[in-house]
Amino acid sequence: MIELTDDHLKRYSRQIMISQIGQAGQQKLLQSKVLIIGSGGLGSPAAYYMAAAGVGEIGLVDYDQVDISNLQRQILHNTKRLGMLKVESAKQTLKDLNPDVRVNTYPIRVSKENAEEIISPYDIIVDAVDNYATRYLVNDICVRLKKPLVVAGVTNFGGLVMVVLPGQGPCYRCVLPEPPKPRYKNPSELGVIGTASGIIGTIEAMETIKLLLGVGENLAGRLLVFDGLGMYFQEIKVERKSTCPVCGNITANGT
Numbered sequence: 001m002i003e004l005t006d007d008h009l010k011r012y013s014r015q016i017m018i019s020q021i022g023q024a025g026q027q028k029l030l031q032s033k034v035l036i037i038g039s040g041g042l043g044s045p046a047a048y049y050m051a052a053a054g055v056g057e058i059g060l061v062d063y064d065q066v067d068i069s070n071l072q073r074q075i076l077h078n079t080k081r082l083g084m085l086k087v088e089s090a091k092q093t094l095k096d097l098n099p100d101v102r103v104n105t106y107p108i109r110v111s112k113e114n115a116e117e118i119i120s121p122y123d124i125i126v127d128a129v130d131n132y133a134t135r136y137l138v139n140d141i142c143v144r145l146k147k148p149l150v151v152a153g154v155t156n157f158g159g160l161v162m163v164v165l166p167g168q169g170p171c172y173r174c175v176l177p178e179p180p181k182p183r184y185k186n187p188s189e190l191g192v193i194g195t196a197s198g199i200i201g202t203i204e205a206m207e208t209i210k211l212l213l214g215v216g217e218n219l220a221g222r223l224l225v226f227d228g229l230g231m232y233f234q235e236i237k238v239e240r241k242s243t244c245p246v247c248g249n250i251t252a253n254g255t
C-alpha cells in the first residue's frame with residue numbers, strides 16, 4: 001500500500017474529503033493502472049482528469065503526431081508541440097500537472113498482433129479512438145482478457161459512452177455486432193466541436209475513477225447518448241446478446 005505523504009494529502013484534499021473516496025480510495029487510485037487508447041479529443045480530457053485525480057500509472061497509445069487541426073479539441077497538446085508525437089506531448093502535459101503519475105507511452109498503432117501485450121498489464125482500458133476497426137479490436141481483446149473497458153465516441157455536437165464489464169454485462173458488439181459502414185473515408189472528415197469531446201472524455205474519466213474505487217453506479221449495460229445541440233442525455237438499456245459473436249457464450253465465471 002502506498003503511504004500518503006503530506007503533499008498527497010494536500011494535492012488530493014478536495015477529493016479525499018468525499019466519503020466514498022477518503023485516504024483509502026486515494027491510495028487505491030495511486031496504485032491503479034489505466035490504459036488510454038488514443039491521445040486525441042477524448043483521450044485528452046480523460047487522461048488529464050485521471051492524472052489530476054492521481055491515477056498512479058497511465059499508459060498512452062497513439063502513433064500520430066500533433067497537427068494544427070487537432071488543437072481545437074485535443075487539449076493535452078499545444079501550438080509549440082506541432083509535429084511532436086502525441087504521446088510525448090501528452091506525457092509532458094500530464095507530468096507537468098502531476099509528477100506523482102507514471103506515464104508509459106506506446107507510439108504505435110494497436111493491432112491484432114500487439115493489442116493483448118499492451119492491454120494485459122492494465123486494470124482498466126479506455127477507448128478514446130477515432131475509428132471502428134480499433135474500437136472493435138479493443139472490445140474483443142478486453143472481453144477475452146476480462147478487462148473492464150470504457151467505450152466512447154463523438155460526432156458533431158454529441159457523443160456516447162458505455163462501460164463493458166466482461167462476464168457481467170454486454171459488450172460493444174452487443175450494441176452493434178459489426179462495424180457500421182463508414183459514412184466517410186477518414187475520421188478527419190467527420191466534424192466535432194471540442195466541447196463534445198471534452199464532455200464525453202470527462203465522463204470516461206469519471207466512469208474509470210468510479211470503477212477503480214468500486215463506488216457508485218456505472219454505465220455497464222447503459223449506453224449514454226449525449227446531444228449537445230438539444231442539450232440532453234438519453235440512456236439506452238443494452239442487454240448481453242446470447243448471439244453476440246464475442247461475449248455471447250461467456251458467463252460470469254468465465255466458462
Ligand SMILES: [Zn+2]
Pocket residue numbers: 170171172173174240241244245246247248
Ligand atoms: Zn457482446
